[in-house]
Amino acid sequence: MFDNNNYKLNYVFLCTKFYPLNIMKILVCISHVPDTTSKINFTENNSKFDKNGVQFVINPNDEFGLTRAMWLKEKQGASVDVINVGLSDTEPTLRKALAIGADKAIRINMEPKNGLNVAKQVASLVKSENYDLVIGGRESIDYNGGMVPGMIAALTDYNFVDKCISIEINNGSVTASREIEGGKEIVESKLPLVIAGQKGIVEESDLRIPNMRGIMMARRKELQVVDPIDLDDSTSSVNFEKPQPKAEVTLVSSEDVDELINLLHNEAKAI
Amino acid sequence: MAILIYAESENGKYKKDSFEIASYAKVAADKLNTSVTAISINVDNPNELGDYGVSKVLNVSSDNLKDFNAFLYADVIKQACEKEDSSIVIISSSSNTKYLGSILSVKINAGYITNVVDVPKEFNPITVKRNSFTNKAFEYAKVNSKNSLLAISKNSHGIIENKTTAQIENFEVSIVSSDTSVKSTEKATNKVTIADAEIVVSGGRGLKGPENWGMIEELADILGAATACSKPVSDLGWRPHSEHVGQTGKLVSSNLYIAIGISGAIQHLAGINSSKVKVVINTDPEAPFFKSADYGIVGDAFEVVPKLIEGLKTFKSQNA
Numbered sequence A: 001m002f003d004n005n006n007y008k009l010n011y012v013f014l015c016t017k018f019y020p021l022n023i024m025k026i027l028v029c030i031s032h033v034p035d036t037t038s039k040i041n042f043t044e045n046n047s048k049f050d051k052n053g054v055q056f057v058i059n060p061n062d063e064f065g066l067t068r069a070m071w072l073k074e075k076q077g078a079s080v081d082v083i084n085v086g087l088s089d090t091e092p093t094l095r096k097a098l099a100i101g102a103d104k105a106i107r108i109n110m111e112p113k114n115g116l117n118v119a120k121q122v123a124s125l126v127k128s129e130n131y132d133l134v135i136g137g138r139e140s141i142d143y144n145g146g147m148v149p150g151m152i153a154a155l156t157d158y159n160f161v162d163k164c165i166s167i168e169i170n171n172g173s174v175t176a177s178r179e180i181e182g183g184k185e186i187v188e189s190k191l192p193l194v195i196a197g198q199k200g201i202v203e204e205s206d207l208r209i210p211n212m213r214g215i216m217m218a219r220r221k222e223l224q225v226v227d228p229i230d231l232d233d234s235t236s237s238v239n240f241e242k243p244q245p246k247a248e249v250t251l252v253s254s255e256d257v258d259e260l261i262n263l264l265h266n267e268a269k270a271i
Numbered sequence B: 001m002a003i004l005i006y007a008e009s010e011n012g013k014y015k016k017d018s019f020e021i022a023s024y025a026k027v028a029a030d031k032l033n034t035s036v037t038a039i040s041i042n043v044d045n046p047n048e049l050g051d052y053g054v055s056k057v058l059n060v061s062s063d064n065l066k067d068f069n070a071f072l073y074a075d076v077i078k079q080a081c082e083k084e085d086s087s088i089v090i091i092s093s094s095s096n097t098k099y100l101g102s103i104l105s106v107k108i109n110a111g112y113i114t115n116v117v118d119v120p121k122e123f124n125p126i127t128v129k130r131n132s133f134t135n136k137a138f139e140y141a142k143v144n145s146k147n148s149l150l151a152i153s154k155n156s157h158g159i160i161e162n163k164t165t166a167q168i169e170n171f172e173v174s175i176v177s178s179d180t181s182v183k184s185t186e187k188a189t190n191k192v193t194i195a196d197a198e199i200v201v202s203g204g205r206g207l208k209g210p211e212n213w214g215m216i217e218e219l220a221d222i223l224g225a226a227t228a229c230s231k232p233v234s235d236l237g238w239r240p241h242s243e244h245v246g247q248t249g250k251l252v253s254s255n256l257y258i259a260i261g262i263s264g265a266i267q268h269l270a271g272i273n274s275s276k277v278k279v280v281i282n283t284d285p286e287a288p289f290f291k292s293a294d295y296g297i298v299g300d301a302f303e304v305v306p307k308l309i310e311g312l313k314t315f316k317s318q319n320a
């Protein structure tokens, strides 16, 4: 049963034959981003991010969503595909998602231009493959656009829950919660649905780390490369700039907190 | 051809962000020789926007729009955009406006730029400075399509008074249907939220345990501040996850951020760096936070914070 080949056959069989009856199709969007400790530098006249020496990881917000997708698969049966819009250098990140347990990876072969560009690529595939649930992240930690999941929803006419921190699905009905300022909101919705996940949808301690077996299996899983369909040019990046170096900190003696209050009031005008 | 802003409100009152984006839009409108129109939904006093340079308010009142719904709201803004023939739409960066922003951008075919921190550097094509790489860099981005949608970062422009008399127009809209609806809301009503707060008081692992947060809350109380914490503090369960700030938690762009017993790891700093004034209190003079802070005290939080509370009480009584 768990032999890899059988598993694969099984999967194909289920997807092609029985999918419409009972198996939910999930697509998780994986952004390939610099590790949080990376030094951020630019090249080519400050117009491009310098990938030199940078370690890339699955975008943290997407990682929470991927683990949630694995739970849905294990608890109620689902197929889980992962997708990335990027050039071949993103493949190790997709392989990692496969090692965590995704069934199949899809890479749209292009250097993304902007958020809408990514959303259009994904939306087209979501429609042609009839995914029931699309999971993205609240935002990517590189360009911080925070727009791709909502755009996918708008382009496909799917429902959408932003900043999703829990989701339960029952016969196509969805109960989800989303973080709002100062609390949370419980919403009801329906499949097909797009969510933008973040911490909370699973906890940090729940995150799956690929094990040896997963890594071995991932090597044999399908990684499909698809040609891009549209080169959206609604916005583009001109160049980047690093923040000005900070002025020296003003130190105040721990014996003289009144001086701090004075500075915050009169100099910084912050209180 | 007016610039359109979506002036967000809560319980009938405009949010402060709305005044900030109105001020922003007014600067842009003056440069383009046009005016600012606002669309607002279920507000009690639309005239207020006139104080910030808005010359017309499309005022929508509808029971069907009582609860926020990103699809319905985005569609209403789209109708306003068509009515005004606006090619520039400006929104804030609150949770709800960012939720509707991505949908709206598709509906109005706009080039969408978020985290905008400055008025456009150029208007033809619109080119703006935005935060990217989680505050580790700025990006200049330009819009190539005819329409643009800009989401302005909180506290990046400030509120600028500019008295105008706003013409209020009741705006009838058609309301689309949506499969998504709010079932219930859980919200602490008596606490300042991190998103709305002008001042944030944040505690780290240096505070040793959850039992020591009394002084953090007291300090926050005196300052009218929200409380926040570093990631390990929420992972350890000392404080709720909703207080976790940083690259993987909430992003803070308050006016004043006070870090107590926080080392200043790169992931923490990335999330709070766009706050205007930063203060650190830490026993270790080598703690990296001192390199990012404006003011610092090298000292034990358990001695410094109580003194600070006393000092602020006196200060408040003298400056009340």
Ligand SMILES: Cc1cc2nc3c(=O)[nH]c(=O)nc-3n(C[C@H](O)[C@H](O)[C@H](O)COP(=O)(O)OP(=O)(O)OC[C@H]3O[C@@H](n4cnc5c(N)ncnc54)[C@H](O)[C@@H]3O)c2cc1C
Residues within 6 Å of the ligand: A036, A060, B203, B204, B205, B206, B207, B229, B230, B231, B232, B233, B244, B245, B246, B247, B248, B249, B260, B261, B262, B263, B264, B265, B266, B267, B268, B271, B281, B282, B283, B284, B287, B299, B300, B301, B302
């Ligand atoms: C992928 C990833 C994402 C991350 N995301 C985030 C994030 O979003 N937010 C975040 O905060 N962290 C994040 N981190 C964790 C980050 O790297 C640090 O581990 C964390 O910020 C440290 O928290 P801290 O400053 O509270 O604790 P510590 O680093 O343990 O620092 C405690 C500080 O308290 C000081 N101290 C001790 N006693 C006292 C006292 N009595 N009075 C005053 N000071 C005292 C110490 O000198 C020390 O500087 C992330 C890490 C990774 C790998």
